[in-house]
Amino acid sequence: MADLDLVLAGVTLDGVPADLGIGGGRIRRVAPAGSLTAARIETCGGLLALPGLIDGHIHLDKSFIGLPWVPHRPDATVAGRIAAEKVLLAAIAEPMACRARRLVEQVAARGTTGLRTHVDVDGEIGLRGLEALLALRAEVAGLVSMQIVAFPQSGVVSQPRGVLEDAIRAGADVVGGLDPAGIDEDVEGQLAVVFGIAERHGVPIDIHLHDPGELGAWELRRIAARAKAAGMRGRVAVSHAFALGAVPEAVLARTAAALAEAGVAIMTNAPGPEPIPPVKRLVAEGVEVFAGSDNIRDAWSPYGNGDMLERARLVGYRAGLLTDAELRLALDLVTAAPARVIGLAPAVLAEGACADLVLVAAQHVPEAVATAPIRSLVMKAGRIVARQGVLV
Numbered sequence: 195m196a197d198l199d200l201v202l203a204g205v206t207l208d209g210v211p212a213d214l215g216i217g218g219g220r221i222r223r224v225a226p227a228g229s230l231t232a233a234r235i236e237t238c239g240g241l242l243a244l245p246g247l248i249d250g251h252i253h254l255d256k257s258f259i260g261l262p263w264v265p266h267r268p269d270a271t272v273a274g275r276i277a278a279e280k281v282l283l284a285a286i287a288e289p290m291a292c293r294a295r296r297l298v299e300q301v302a303a304r305g306t307t308g309l310r311t312h313v314d315v316d317g318e319i320g321l322r323g324l325e326a327l328l329a330l331r332a333e334v335a336g337l338v339s340m341q342i343v344a345f346p347q348s349g350v351v352s353q354p355r356g357v358l359e360d361a362i363r364a365g366a367d368v369v370g371g372l373d374p375a376g377i378d379e380d381v382e383g384q385l386a387v388v389f390g391i392a393e394r395h396g397v398p399i400d401i402h403l404h405d406p407g408e409l410g411a412w413e414l415r416r417i418a419a420r421a422k423a424a425g426m427r428g429r430v431a432v433s434h435a436f437a438l439g440a441v442p443e444a445v446l447a448r449t450a451a452a453l454a455e456a457g458v459a460i461m462t463n464a465p466g467p468e469p470i471p472p473v474k475r476l477v478a479e480g481v482e483v484f485a486g487s488d489n490i491r492d493a494w495s496p497y498g499n500g501d502m503l504e505r506a507r508l509v510g511y512r513a514g515l516l517t518d519a520e521l522r523l524a525l526d527l528v529t530a531a532p533a534r535v536i537g538l539a540p541a542v543l544a545e546g547a548c549a550d551l552v553l554v555a556a557q558h559v560p561e562a563v564a565t566a567p568i569r570s571l572v573m574k575a576g577r578i579v580a581r582q583g584v585l586v
């Protein structure tokens with residue numbers, strides 16, 4: 195066992211006692227409990243081991259975290275909230291990177307080992323936010339794997355041409371979009387720009403879609419059609435897609451079939467007041483569904499803490515995931531599914547896998563999702579980065 199740096203002795207793998215042998219940042223051995231030795235042994239006392247949690251959708255650049263409380267200013271429209279946010283963020287003296295770093299440290303302490311963050315890119319802020327997050331990504335690489343989406347928060351065709359593509363040239367990994375109808379009032383115009391950038395630069399797509407009802411469902415089918423035509427199976431995601439939770443059965447069936455056929459994934463954070471995509475139904479239809487935090491204590495929401503086990507519980511609660519099999523699906527939404535969407539290594543606890551994992555006090559996965567216990571230990575690439583919910 196010379197290849198082992200550390201043994202996590204006496205963990206539970208979804209109900210089965212085991213030892214995990216860690217070496218070179220990877221899980222080298224999965225063996226019966228009590229059978230592995232190494233120079234360093236971490237006695238785990240039957241704690242449940244889960245793959246590292248993955249946040250499929252977070253806005254590191256928006257959070258007020260660490261600042262005095264900022265009261266939420268309600269606004270009924272997406273455009274109105276975008277305007278209100280610009281006023282609030284402009285009033286903060288502290289550099290965004292400081293708040294973003296605080297949030298990364300918070301989510302890492304709660305077991306997030308990989309994330310997809312959206313960063314605002316528009317004619318006003320330009321690439322400043324992106325450049326700050328690219329620098330931060332290098333600084334926090336030991337805590338989280340970070341993928342960055344260039345997010346056109348102020349629209350695409352209504353913004354100076356080229357800024358979104360400049361963001362991809364400057365290092366953003368994914369091209370974003372936003373309500374082609376609701377914000378740009380030009381569905382084909384926005385989608386042509388976004389898919390054009392994706393095809394020219396070989397990058398994936400992640401589009402925020404709040405547009406409701408039949409309009410939103412039609413936009414989803416347009417996105418699916420373009421994804422299929424571009425051969426982008428598995429490389430296009432739509433975040434929120436509230437429409438899927440609010441259209442008649444026949445429209446839902448047609449739209450789900452189009453998403454599944456084109457390999458377009460759907461992200462939900464199960465926000466309280468909105469209709470949410472029917473998770474079980476979509477998964478049964480073959481649609482990739484994943485979860486994310488979205489807004490954490492920012493101009494859009496005073497809620498959120500970046501805890502992805504709590505997010506699995508919230509999504510499961512709203513989506514009616516109740517049986518043990520459904521609770522295991524809820525965990526997939528914050529581990530295996532976002533890993534596939536983001537393009538990370540498979541989120542599994544198996545020999546050869548990256549040693550990104552968390553330990554919690556629970557008998558098995560269903561109990562962990564239902565109770566979201568504190569993270570007793572968090573490991574990123576074989577290194578223990580947090581204990582009892584606090585970075586070490």
Ligand SMILES: [Zn+2]
Pocket residue numbers: 251253312402433488489
């Ligand atoms: Zn978002």
